[in-house]
Amino acid sequence: MPRYQPSRIEPKWQAWWEEHGTFATPRLPGGRKTYVLDMFPYPSGEGLHVGHPEGYTATDIVARFERMRGTTVMHPMGFDAFGLPAEEYAIRTGTPPRESTERNIANFTRQLRMLGFSYDWGRTLATTDPAYVRWTQWIFLVLFDTWFDPAVQRGRPIADLPIPPDVATAGPAAVARYRDDHRLAYQSEAPVNWCPALGTVLANEEVIGGVSERGGHPVVRIPLRQWMLRITAYADRLERELDGLDWPASIKKLQCDWIGRSTGAEVDFAILPPGATADAYDRWKAARAESGFPAKPGSDVLRIYTTRPDTLYGVTFMVIAPEHPLVDSLTTAAQRTEIEAYREAASRKSDLDRTDLAREKSGVFTGSSVVHPLTGAAVPVWVADYVLASYGTGAIMAVPAHDDRDFEFATAFGLDVVTVVEPVGDGRPPAGGLFAGEGRAVTSGPYTGLATRDFIAAVGQDLAAAGVGRPAVNYKLRDWLFSRQRFWGEPFPILHELDAHGNATGVIRAVEPHELPVNLPYLTDFKPGDTPDPPLSRSPDDWLFVDRDGRRYRRETNTMPQWAGSCWYYLRFLDPHNNDRFVDPEIEKAWMPVDLYIGGAEHAVLHLLYSRFWHKVLYDRGHVSQAEPFGKLVNQGMILGEMEFTGYRSAKGGWVSAEQRGADDVAAKVPADQVEKQGEHFVLRDAPKIRVESRAYKMSKARGNVVNPDSVVRDFGADSLRLYEMFMGPLEATKPWSTTGVSGVRGFLDRCWRLVVDERADAV
RNA sequence: GCGAGAGUGGCGAAACUGGCAGACGCGCUGGAUUUAGGUUCCAGUGCCGCAAGGCGUGCGGGUUCGACUCCCGCCUCUCGCACCA
Numbered sequence: 001m002p003r004y005q006p007s008r009i010e011p012k013w014q015a016w017w018e019e020h021g022t023f024a025t026p027r028l029p030g031g032r033k034t035y036v037l038d039m040f041p042y043p044s045g046e047g048l049h050v051g052h053p054e055g056y057t058a059t060d061i062v063a064r065f066e067r068m069r070g071t072t073v074m075h076p077m078g079f080d081a082f083g084l085p086a087e088e089y090a091i092r093t094g095t096p097p098r099e100s101t102e103r104n105i106a107n108f109t110r111q112l113r114m115l116g117f118s119y120d121w122g123r124t125l126a127t128t129d130p131a132y133v134r135w136t137q138w139i140f141l142v143l144f145d146t147w148f149d150p151a152v153q154r155g156r157p158i159a160d161l162p163i164p165p166d167v168a169t170a171g172p173a174a175v176a177r178y179r180d181d182h183r184l185a186y187q188s189e190a191p192v193n194w195c196p197a198l199g200t201v202l203a204n205e206e207v208i209g210g211v212s213e214r215g216g217h218p219v220v221r222i223p224l225r226q227w228m229l230r231i232t233a234y235a236d237r238l239e240r241e242l243d244g245l246d247w248p249a250s251i252k253k254l255q256c257d258w259i260g261r262s263t264g265a266e267v268d269f270a271i272l273p274p275g276a277t278a279d280a281y282d283r284w285k286a287a288r289a290e291s292g293f294p295a296k297p298g299s300d301v302l303r304i305y306t307t308r309p310d311t312l313y314g315v316t317f318m319v320i321a322p323e324h325p326l327v328d329s330l331t332t333a334a335q336r337t338e339i340e341a342y343r344e345a346a347s348r349k350s351d352l353d354r355t356d357l358a359r360e361k362s363g364v365f366t367g368s369s370v371v372h373p374l375t376g377a378a379v380p381v382w383v384a385d386y387v388l389a390s391y392g393t394g395a396i397m398a399v400p401a402h403d404d405r406d407f408e409f410a411t412a413f414g415l416d417v418v419t420v421v422e423p424v425g426d427g428r429p430p431a432g433g434l435f436a437g438e439g440r441a442v443t444s445g446p447y448t449g450l451a452t453r454d455f456i457a458a459v460g461q462d463l464a465a466a467g468v469g470r471p472a473v474n475y476k477l478r479d480w481l482f483s484r485q486r487f488w489g490e491p492f493p494i495l496h497e498l499d500a501h502g503n504a505t506g507v508i509r510a511v512e513p514h515e516l517p518v519n520l521p522y523l524t525d526f527k528p529g530d531t532p533d534p535p536l537s538r539s540p541d542d543w544l545f546v547d548r549d550g551r552r553y554r555r556e557t558n559t560m561p562q563w564a565g566s567c568w569y570y571l572r573f574l575d576p577h578n579n580d581r582f583v584d585p586e587i588e589k590a591w592m593p594v595d596l597y598i599g600g601a602e603h604a605v606l607h608l609l610y611s612r613f614w615h616k617v618l619y620d621r622g623h624v625s626q627a628e629p630f631g632k633l634v635n636q637g638m639i640l641g642e643m644e645f646t647g648y649r650s651a652k653g654g655w656v657s658a659e660q661r662g663a664d665d666v667a668a669k670v671p672a673d674q675v676e677k678q679g680e681h682f683v684l685r686d687a688p689k690i691r692v693e694s695r696a697y698k699m700s701k702a703r704g705n706v707v708n709p710d711s712v713v714r715d716f717g718a719d720s721l722r723l724y725e726m727f728m729g730p731l732e733a734t735k736p737w738s739t740t741g742v743s744g745v746r747g748f749l750d751r752c753w754r755l756v757v758d759e760r761a762d763a764v
Numbered sequence: 765g766c767g768a769g770a771g772u773g774g775c776g777a778a779a780c781u782g783g784c785a786g787a788c789g790c791g792c793u794g795g796a797u798u799u800a801g802g803u804u805c806c807a808g809u810g811c812c813g814c815a816a817g818g819c820g821u822g823c824g825g826g827u828u829c830g831a832c833u834c835c836c837g838c839c840u841c842u843c844g845c846a847c848c849a
Binding site: 306308361391395398404408476724727734743750751 | 765766767768769770776777788789790791804805842843844845846847848849
């Protein structure tokens, strides 16, 4: 018998499996079912990375094990193929993105087959397939056709939206606009990071220090009409329904933090006209006591949100965001120049800059004051960018004695600090005048002596009774900015009505479901332009303009973000060839939820939150049978490059120990076999006094430490690669690659082979 | 700062509900094959000790017939989040 030769064994059986449909999954499970899913890859031009097969091997083990136990197993694979790299490659080379994407998918498929995973390849899909895009667009139309009813905490058809009488009497156009404002998919003017040099809008993460991460070009914040998805309506359910899921605690925590629920109160501070007399405030107070707390604040109040209404007596100033609508009216003539300049500077910063760590506090006094609702005292109003317009009401009451940000600001600008809470128990005095914890109230009028919790309850009632406050819940989660000024994405199935002059009337309508998909037009030029106008706006007229019912419409020219396709692919795998529905309800009910979902932790928040959101909307509208898509989730860790050792050489050429190196000594790579471990440190084998530094880096082309699965399979075989990756350590851990480790595993497989095969015997 | 996770040989690590600690691999040592080096194969390898034996899962305590595993306190490291009022 011959030696163990994976290069002969593996392709033979892979061909056999394919020929015999070994891993084909029936339409419905016979008895017990399990759905084992990998996070599908983006088919990049580089091909598979050794990190991919780690999770894929883990799910493959479970899938094969369950099949052997008689379970019907769903184990599919597909491709998340829309996205920026294909588009940039297309722009560089002039190749249409669909061409390079198809080539990359073919290469990925070849590599995945070579690794011998037991996927049902009859179910494969790519998010870029027109037949798939059709249903992505269809689900978008479900979102478009849904409003969130807070009374029942669930999405309902837009036709069921109650129309207030004053809207109804204003005519059908007003009703349509009212509906548009309540849909889960809606349009709004949102400030975005626009980079003129790159001709594109950038994500917050792509802007560093006010310039683009790529190329260092200036980025400006401009308002732009955008499609948004009302994920905030589902914030409460997205948080609460994490409970029943078998997910790592850290991922649940991450999602909770991202949603960021907090409870507190909204409080109105009256704005009195300059020179108002004392009784003007009394009149305002009396009117408020009668009318109660208005749903929307008028221009006569500054509404704030606080989690600590018990610190109201410690308020020494107010801060509003530079984008707050009252900035103009609150700014006095003397302060106007300074405020304008500050606001201008703030508009150039991205959100990320503004929340940059350890930044010095900055701000400008508006010149105006508001009236404290409990004491009647005048409180000065400042504008500062540490207050974000997009959270709460965009305005805060500052309590420098009990909030470290307010404390920093007060210290920087010499504002008063008034202590109103003291710690109870060990009686430690607050350090540095700052105490952010809960305790007992001091110098707080009638509330003095109350514990924080009791104070919050009591003052909440009193504020509500006086019509100047109410309990409130806030979320860090923002609505999801869903449109991109890009070519390579799903077009929105939306038409904008035009008037006789070709201008948009503001009326929009959905493309009829039977007209889907709206395919991308053929464009020779899909580069982003000088303006934020999307590439699709340069489409040929026969794509761009359509006539319906005697009216002319222009298609929406933004495209959907890459997340769209990955939000529901796990449903399409169940019924990939269905032309009538996105998934057959009987099939969906039989297979869902996904029993095991494995993928990288980088998707802990975005992908997993977005798909849960879409799934809940589909559930509310009766299209799927369960509220949550993924039962058990496991996050694989990253595979780093081979461990690298760095030594230092002096100008004379001799080695210098790492901890004693001077500024002039140069780093040099040391081969691993010249290094050994001594206690806590690595040293040179020939000179054990010389310490070297050790570190494993992320695999990257630039560093040249990328390991290609093709060469690993060629040198050692797919089974050695798979077995090695499972032996590297815990799936969840971040760990370095080791080629000697792969060869060790190959030696182990060689030994296994010899246990059952006598290589010295003649061929049978 | 807040949160989560992890500390076991020279190294990556295993040990499922408390029941023979260190499977398997790397490295190292010895041997076989080879003109030699490399490759391949076989054996050994937690630490101390010639041995008998003793000691060992970050440190200190506790529960238990029995603790890597459970409880309390401390130390170290890694990862995530971080002006969200």
